[in-house]
Amino acid sequence: MKKFFLVLACVVLGAGVFAAGVWMGYAHPEQIGLTDSRNNRTVKTLTKNTASGLASLETTYEEIDFAPFWQVWELAARQHLEEEDLQTADLIYGAINGMLQFGFKDQFSSFLPPDVNEIASDDLKGKFSGVGIELEMQEGDLTIVAPLSDTPAAKAGLLAGDVIRTVDGDSIEDLTVLEAVELIRGSIGTTVTLGITRITDDRKVSEFDVEVTRDIIDVESVKWEDRGDGMYSIKVRNFAADTMSEWDRAVDAISAARPRGIILDLRNNAGGYVTGAVHFISEFVPSGVAVRQDFGAGEVKNLYVYGDGKLVGVPVVVLVNRGTASASEMVAGALQDYGVAKLIGERTFGKGVLQEIFDLEIPGEAQSASVRIVTARWYTPKERTVEFVGLQPDIEVKTTIEQYEREEDPVLERAMEEVR
Amino acid sequence: MSTKNIALSFISFSLLAVLFASGVIIGFKKPSLVGLAAPDAGLLPSGSLADAEGNPALEYLIKLEKGEVTFDTFWDVWDLAQTKHYSRPGDAKQLMYGAINGLLRFGYQDPYSAFLPPELNPHVEEALGKEQAGIGVELDSQNTNLTVIATLPNSPAQQAKLLTGDVITSIDHQPTEGMSVLEAIAKIRGALGTEVTLHVVRLLSDGTIEERDVTIARKAVESQSLSWRELGQGIVVIRLNTFDATTRVQWQNAVGVIADMDPVGIILDLRSNPGGDIGPVQGIVSDFLSDGLIYKTQIKGRDDVEVRVTGEGHFIETPLVVLTNTGTASAAEIVASALRSHERAPLIGSLTFGKGVLQEVYDIPVDGELHPALVSLVIGKWLTADGIWLQGIGLVPDVAIEQTPDDIENDRDPVLQKAYEILVSGTQTDFFDTRAGEAA
Known part of the structure; x- marks a missing residue:
């Protein structure tokens, strides 16, 4: 009997403590440090502690009233012109993208919803079904940075700098780069019609449609060629996951042949992983900084060359154009800074x-989303930035459309002369 | 006390602590499990739910209030950006304003709807006693380009030879990319007698492009309709x-x-x-x-x-x-x-x-700001x-x-x-x- 009461007392006590817990969590979460369910109107957020005098180093939390957001959310929900099949998820994703792009005034940070994220990660792996173009948003225009060689896009005559206005007749205004890519990709053998605006060097504008048949684009990153006389050219398309091993194979073969000159072709190379750039620079530069990275808030991190370059001392020139971006600009900039190579071609x-990619699980979605955040600015070894200005080539050589159509390559020709 | 008793009371206390903690979690995260209604987060400023049915964006607010869905994805990215972004942590208010603009322009895919933060509300300058002036230009967003629709007769814009169809790519060297029309107009306007520099791109009829910087003095533009x-x-x-x-x-x-x-x-x-x-x-x-x-x-x-x-x-x-x-x-x-x-x-x-x-402009009060923000829908x-x-x-x-x-x-x-x-x-x-x- 006594035992029974003891057990009962324990159960009652347990239930009471549990109920007290529920009450605390429900009614007074702030008393136990649980203020931030973040479905609320007031939100705790990181803020710069400017009072401390260490503005860039110390951060504190501050509450901001998030009511204006929810007020506009409700107002728009009630008043905005009826949209066909409006998805709440799209509103949330739109708000996230606006927070990144307008809030940080930064066009390179973006949120990729699950469907788009799948495409983007295929890119970094290097195999998909599409037309074979690299795209970037330039001044609000969806611009072809680089048509990949031997792809349907290149065969159809698309050029770096072409602006895409429509996909299958539909305007792509207001779409992000990846949303547009999603429209352009599709099953192998199907066709897609791109509405193109082209501004040529003499500033003439032409508009036309191009029909392209989709194919498997297996992005082979590194391609090298023996140009005779001990000259070798290495063309690098991007800095994807498998680029470094492809590079190593090419370099092993070339260095075994005792090269007298190397032409490194980084034209229409839109970049990729930073480690790839360091890997490449290390092949030509014996010692020193490869890339300087500034992560903001006083956090600076330099990446150094490995010191085991197989092509150190071999004469080299680098081919560049306006499709040479990001990681490939790191390589071109470093080789230019160390006086190892001249740059030939266009700005x-x-x-x-630099962007970092973070994966995010979305409740109720099978695939994960991701967010690309600009985490750093990078500088060449001589602390130059390319942001907005690009790298000026040492020897400027342009390829006209006529030359391109005749498959002539004056840049390569000039490079052969130079490295000889 | 024997070792056995010490162990027993230790176990009981641990048990009680676990019970309390799970109670807190349930009370905080899932109050519906124990029959409690979710606390009012105040997300529905108007408080009226009568017309929510069939309106997914309103239904979402109600579910959010009840704790059936979360806004966590947004906050995950917010936290990531605030801790990882080069310009971290950013200004929380500007991030919120950016989110509002993104909600309207990306979420509703509507280049006309826009949010104007309190500091760009045209009433602010007037309240400060500064006479507001402009250059007499009407703008719109075409293909995301900030485009001149019209210049008012005898206005500074007309005297500076701005033409319908001209694209303004920067205002005082600030790129107009991503700027709403409302925001651009607010930036072009300013105190009487001051100047604004626009970068103007014009597509000529022979297909060539002309670019130039134009510096224009702001004047009181009379509305002679x-x-x-x-x-x-x-x-x-x-x-x-x-x-x-x-x-x-x-x-x-x-x-x-x-x-x-x-x-x-x-x-x-x-x-x-x-x-x-x-x-x-x-x-x-x-x-x-x-x-x-x-x-x-x-x-x-x-x-x-x-x-x-x-x-x-x-x-x-x-x-x-x-x-x-x-x-x-x-x-x-x-x-x-x-x-x-x-x-x-x-x-x-x-x-x-x-x-x-058809557009309408609404006031949105912002905590700690004298003037409301404006939203044009x-x-x-x-x-x-x-x-x-x-x-x-x-x-x-x-x-x-x-x-x-x-x-x-x-x-x-x-x-x-x-x-x-x-x-x-x-x-x-x-x-x-x-x-x-x-x-x-």
Whole structure:
């Protein structure tokens, strides 16, 4: 009997403590440090502690009233012109993208919803079904940075700098780069019609449609060629996951042949992983900084060359154009800074920021989303930035459309002369 | 106490602690499990849920209140950006404003809706006693480019030779990419006598592009929404520059004088008129038509409205032509379309802008700010008397003729000249039988 009461007392006590817990969590969460359910109107957020005098180093939390957001959310929900099949998820994703792009005034940070994220990660792996173009948003225009060689896009005559206005007759205004890519990709053998605006060097504008048949684009990153006389050219398309091993194979073969000159072709190379750039620079530069990275808030991190370059001392020139961006600008900039190589061709794209990719699980979605955040600015060893300005080539050589159509390559020809 | 007892009480205490903690978690995260309603997060400012059904964005708010869904994805990215971004942590208010703009422009895919933070609210400067001035330019967002629709007569913008179709790529060296029209206008405006520098890109008719920086001094731009003059042979040209609060009275005053002259013909010049307040439209159209439909509005949550001719016109029988160009937009297009639909006047000039949406501006109070933010929402559309939505289409002129930059330079106006000739020769009604179909 006594035992029974003891057990009962324990159960009652347990239930009471549990109920007290529920009450605390429900009614007074702030008393136990649980203020931030973040479905609320007031939100705790990181803020710079400017009072401390260490503005860039110390951060504190501050509450901001998030009511204006929810007020506009409700107002728009009630008043905005009826949209066909409006998805709440799209509103949330739109708000996230606006927070990144307008809030940080930064066009390179973006949120990729699950469907788009799948495409983007295929890119970094290097195999998909599409037309074979690299795209970037330039001044609000969806611009072809680079048509990949031997792809349907290149065969159809698309050029770096062409602006895409429509896909299958539909305007792509207001779409992000990846949303547009999603429309352009599709099953192998199907066709897609791109509405193109082209501005030529003499500033003439032409508009036309191009029909392209989709194919498997297996992005082979590194392609090299023996040009005779001990000259070798190495063309690098991007800095994807498998680029470094492809590079190593090419370099092993070339260095075994005792090369007298190397032409490194980084034209229409839109970049990729930073480690790839360091890997490449290390092949030509014996010691020193490869890339300087500034992560903001006083956090600076330099990446150094490995010191085991197989092509150190071999004469080299680098081919660049306005499709040379990001990681490939790191390589071109470093080789130019160390006086290892001259740059030949046209001014480069000018992307001086680094993005990191973070995966995000979305409740109720099978695939994960991701967010690309600009985490750093990078500088060449001589502390130059390419942001907006690009790299000026040492020897400027342009390829006209006529030359391109005749498959002539004056840049390569000039490079052969130079490295000889 | 024996070791056994110590162990027992340790276990009991641990058990109680676990019970309390799980209670806290349930009470905080999932109150519905123990029959408690979610605490009111105050997400629905109006508190009314009556019209939520079938409205996914409102239903989401209710679910959020009940704790059935979360906004966690947003906050995950917010936290990531605040800890990882190069410019971390960013200004929380600017991030929120960015999120609001993104909600409207990416979420609703609507380039016209926009959010203007309190510091850009035009009332702020006025309250500070600074006289506000502008340059007299009307802007719109076309293909995400900030584009000049029209310049007001005798305005600094007109004197600086800005033209319809010019694209402004930066304002005081700040790129306009990602800027809403509202925000751009707020940045162009400023204190009287100060200057603003615009980078202007123009596509010339031979297909080439011209770029330049223009520095323009801000002036008090008078809203002269209307002017008129007699061209000779009893023909009067009435130029409507814009539709604003003063238009109705200015129209009535002008019409009183012109009617007394008993004109032989009227040229209604709606070129470079970006529209504005839709209110004066009915009165203006009613001066030329005896009856009929002018336009229809379709606004979310309201009954469709048909706006008809009032039947008290001054110029029901007077021969009429209407001048249009690519800067003829919105309310100006309503007037042009009504007069054309009822075969009252031919359109002379070029294809109109094609803006068929109705916008409304709302105040959004912001904690700690003296002035509210503004949000401009597309709330509906208007249709022509023939039931056509002109958005992105525009009105096709009966006589296609343009005033080139060269004409403007040399004070020539072949469009007005053509209109005058048509009225003098009395051929203004010749267009109505031959025109095939509708604007397309």
